[in-house]
Amino acid sequence: MIEALDIVLQNGEAMSPEAAENLSVGYAEAAAAIAVGLAALAAGYAERGIGAAAVGxxxxxxxxxxxxxxMTVLPETLVILALVVVFIVG
Amino acid sequence: MSLGASNPEYVNARVRSRRASLFADEDYRKLIRMGPSEIARFMEETEYEREINALGTRFSGVDLIEYALNRNLAKHFEDLLDWSEGRLYDLVSRYLRKFDVMNLKTIIRGIYTETDPEEVQTDLIRAGELDDRTIDRLLDVDTIEDAVEVVSGTIFYESLSDAHEEYEETGALVPLENALDREFYEHLLEDVSRSPGRTQPQEGPEARYIEFLQAEIDFRNARNALRLARSGADLDPAAYYIEGGVLFDASDLNRLVGDYDALVDHIAENKRYGDRLSGALGRLREADSLIQFEHALDAALLQYADTLSSIYPASVSAVLSYILAKEREVENIRAIARGREVGLSESEIEEELVIL
Structure with a gap:
């Protein structure tokens, strides 16, 4: 993705088809990373309450x-499902 | 008011587990047929084991049961305050402060009658917010004036010191005890309702909890009014009126105390309580004992708290329902033990119990 951005920055002109494809792959990967990250955050939040109750x-x-x-690790499935996104995109 | 996040999940899990280990209704039926020493032995096999063993050398019979019950109650409620944090602590402590009031009254009476501090100490239920050190210091002092000084810094200080002046003039304990009660009930609804700058929550667990606290005040008022109406004592009802409830206002109370039937009707017409208490009110109309009515009130409250704790699983409701259930257990066992001691029949004791 960084490569693709560099190309855009250096040229400042209309992109070649090759560069455009590089760029789209870069965006897709960034989106997947955000998806996994958000899922992990949500899992963490869910585990907060369950973990507290479990310790009690x-x-x-x-x-x-x-x-x-x-019970505490059940929300981890969220992250596992989100990982699937990485493979689909990749 | 304590700050920080509250932790209802943790407290809930622990409280529900303890709730499950309370005595079931069948246990009460077994207990009714036992004598005091058998009850003590039965309790030794349950979660009261530690208390019975600790006190077993010093007391026996019904006293042993009573003190073991008190100590166990104190232990569990103290735990509740230990676990809770933030808003949850705030809500739980304002109800458990009633044990502070009880302890302070016991101590003041002890000083008044010059009872040995050791004896007073066994009567205390250390479940409230006052810490052990303060209570120990209270037990050491010899005059009521010093006792009032010891509680400086707590919510009770101001009203106690005012009441103390009155006590010095009249020599009666009533103003001190009324001051404590009043302070407790005033703080019950403090910051949660009708205070400027803060609107009362309309729905959700906290609104229901406030409803419960209001019910506590209403029932206290209703009990006082019913007792006054029954006994025909020539007392000023306004002096015992507690503000914050929804059932009466001060003028209602003055008007109704003179007329018993109108008083019962007034409770039945209230839309918040009328339906839930219809059975109990019917019995009250038939001029049965007040005790029956009070037990019906307790049972209704307990059932309501149980319903709430399934509607709002992660809230203060479960804690509340545990507190009520535990209090009921302790009161039931005490009633059974005392009833057996004075030789009541099984059916008479059963009438004294609050069984759902």
Whole structure:
């Protein structure tokens, strides 16, 4: 993507078809990166509440450790699904 | 008012787990058939184990049960205050302050009757906001004046010191106790409703919690009014009126205390409580005992709090429902133990219990 931008900056003229394609691939990759990042942020936010509740439950009853752990990492699926976007775009 | 984020998820998880370990209704049926020492043994096998063991050498029988219950209650409610942060702490503590009021009253009465501090100490329920150090200092002082000085810096100081002047003139404890109650109820709704610059929340868990606190005030007023109407005592009802409720205003109360039926009608006509309490009010009309009515009130509140805690899972509602359920458990066990001690029959004890 940076290459593509450089070309645009240096030439300042109409882009060659090659440069235009480079640019579009660059944008697509940037979009995928943002998507994954946002998904990770959302997962983190969701895990905040669940983790707090899980720690509370474990404090009362040790047997809750495994269910608590599972519940806490469930929102990670968000990030995994978002990773799919990277492969589709890439 | 404490600052910082509140943590309802954590507190909720812990509270729900503890809620699940409370006695079930079948346990009460078992307990009703036991004598005091059997009840103590039964409690030793449940979560009261530590308290029963700690106190078992010093007390026996019903006293042992009573003190173990108080201590356990204090432990759990103290935990609630430890866990909660931010807004949640604010909401929980304003209700649990009623134990501060209770403790202060006990201590003041202890000083007044010159009871041994050791004995006073066993009667305290250390569940409120006052820390152990303050309470220990209160137990050490010899005069009420010094006791008032010890609580300087708490919300009770100002009204207590005003009431103390009155106490010096009359020598009666009533002004001091009224001052404590009044201070408690005034702070109950402080910052959450009807204060300038802040609008009262209309929906959501906090609005319901405020509704509950208002109900607490309303029921307190209703109880006082019913008792006054029943006993026919020549007291000024306005002196006992607590502001902040929605059921009565001061003039209503003055008018209704003279007329028992009109008072019951007034409660039944209120749209917030009329439907929920219709059963209890029916019984009250038949001139049954006030105790029945009060138990019906408790049961109605408890059920309402349970409903709320499933509607708003991550809010103060679950904590509230736990507090009510725990109080009910302690009161029920105490009623059973005391009832067995004086030899009441099983059905008579059952009437004293709040069972859903």
């Amino acid at each position: 439950a474990i404090a009362e009853d040790d047997d809750m450790f495994v269910p608590g752990l599972i």
